[in-house]
Amino acid sequence: MTSRSSENATTAPAGAGSTDPAPSLANRYGAPKRPLGRRLKIGLGAGALVVGVGLAAYAGIANTHQINYDDVAFQIESETSAQVTFHVEKNAADVVQCGVQVLDDTYAVVGWKTVTLEASGENGRESTRRTVEVRTEYLGVSGNVGDCWSL
Missing domain, CATH: 1.20.5 (Single alpha-helices involved in coiled-coils or other helix-helix interfaces)
Known part of the structure; x- marks a missing residue:
């Protein structure tokens, strides 16, 4: 039976009087990376x-192929009619449809019309300005383009 005190006496700490060389930085952290x-x-x-x-x-x-559209103007002509003017920029080879709407004072749609812009057959982009007549069910207070999409 060996006692603990005898084991401790034969084992010396690594730093105190040890003959082992100190580990190099390359051994501790690895070799430097090559460029x-x-x-x-x-x-x-x-x-x-x-x-x-x-x-x-x-x-x-x-x-x-992006479609850009802007509202230019609107004119409420009567309780059953309004005019909406808008501008569309599109690819000249694309057929595009735009939904034109007239709204009342509660922002409810009281008139809607789909407008088709045909392809011109040319290359590049083209700009088109249209004024359309929209029939309404009630008196509208504004008109605009709801959305445009390519066919």
Whole structure:
């Protein structure tokens, strides 16, 4: 039977009078990392450039099919009629429909008309300004474009 005091006496702490060399920083934290090679840097740069050009091309193509519309004016002619003038910018090759609405003082729709803007057959974008007559059920107080969509 061995006692604890005898085990402690034979084992010396590592720092006090030990013959083991102190561990180096490389052993403790690992070897320093190698810098990126020239070929890898060029490859990463070229890859980033290709991705950037691709994103720019996608943004340009996606923007050409966008439909922008603005309300220009409205005129309430009577309890059963109103005129709404609006402006649409679209791709010239697209057929677009717009829902024109007339609202009453509680923002309820009292008149609605769908307007079709045909394709012109040209390339690029085109702007169109239209004035439409909208029949109403009650007296309206404002008129606008509710939405435009491509067919």
